[in-house]
Every structure is written in structure tokens, then in C-alpha cells.
Amino acid sequence: MKAAVFSLLLLLNFSVFAQEDCLLGVGGKDDEVIAEVFQLNEEQQEQLRNWSAELKIRNGWLKEKAEYLLKKHEESSVDELLKVSEEYQKILDSMKQNVRMMDKRLLTILNPKQYEFYTELCTKLSLRPIYINRSVDEK
Numbered sequence: 001m002k003a004a005v006f007s008l009l010l011l012l013n014f015s016v017f018a019q020e021d022c023l024l025g026v027g028g029k030d031d032e033v034i035a036e037v038f039q040l041n042e043e044q045q046e047q048l049r050n051w052s053a054e055l056k057i058r059n060g061w062l063k064e065k066a067e068y069l070l071k072k073h074e075e076s077s078v079d080e081l082l083k084v085s086e087e088y089q090k091i092l093d094s095m096k097q098n099v100r101m102m103d104k105r106l107l108t109i110l111n112p113k114q115y116e117f118y119t120e121l122c123t124k125l126s127l128r129p130i131y132i133n134r135s136v137d138e139k
Helices: 004-018 031-037 042-072 078-109 112-122
Strands: none
Touching: 031 042, 042 078
């Protein structure tokens, strides 16, 4: 049941962001589901909470910037609105990059079994898992 719920959440993330990456959605309303599905230990859960809080701050600032941009140009000409839409898209892209960055951070602290479970879920949903380099640098 938990895997089915989480699979649905991954699918929703896919449709919202319209991209091929298999996003977990760290910082969203489903952090508890992430912790439960992947059976995160206390240390991992603490990191998840910290990164979620960081993402809310990062994207909160971007959201305010986007709202200001729209409000500032409510009465603008069509040509000006086209320029504004490009700036707005850049803000949205930054927000998406922040989400991916936080997901990647979480993926780096998953143990091999947890990461394998993640990749299996992504594959079942025909999404591309975020690759984490787990090689050890032996210099």
C-alpha cells in the first residue's frame, strides 16, 4: 500500500514538472510519506527535515519574486508581457532545480537497499532515476 501511494506521488510530481526525472518531492507536503516508504532512520529523517526547510526558504523567496514580477506588470503591453513571461519561466526553472537538488541530497544519504528501491519504483513508472555516484575515491 505504501509503495502504491508513493508511486502515485512520484507520478504526480512527474505530471506537475513535465520532465523525465523521477522526483521524490523533498520539501513538499509528503515528507512523512517519503520517510515511511523508504524507512528512513532518525539521522536521515533529520536531514530530510532540514532540507525541506531549506527548500521552503529558497523557493519561498523565488515565489515572492515571481508574484512581484506579475504584479509589477499587470498593466503592461503584450510585448512587455512576453519579456516578463521569459523571466517568470526562469524563476520556475530555478524552483524546479531547487527541488531536484534537494531530492539528490536525500538520495545521496540513502543506503544501497533504499536507493535500489527508489530506482525500482522509478522504473515501474517509466521515469528516469536521479543517478547518484556511489563510487569511493581512493586516492
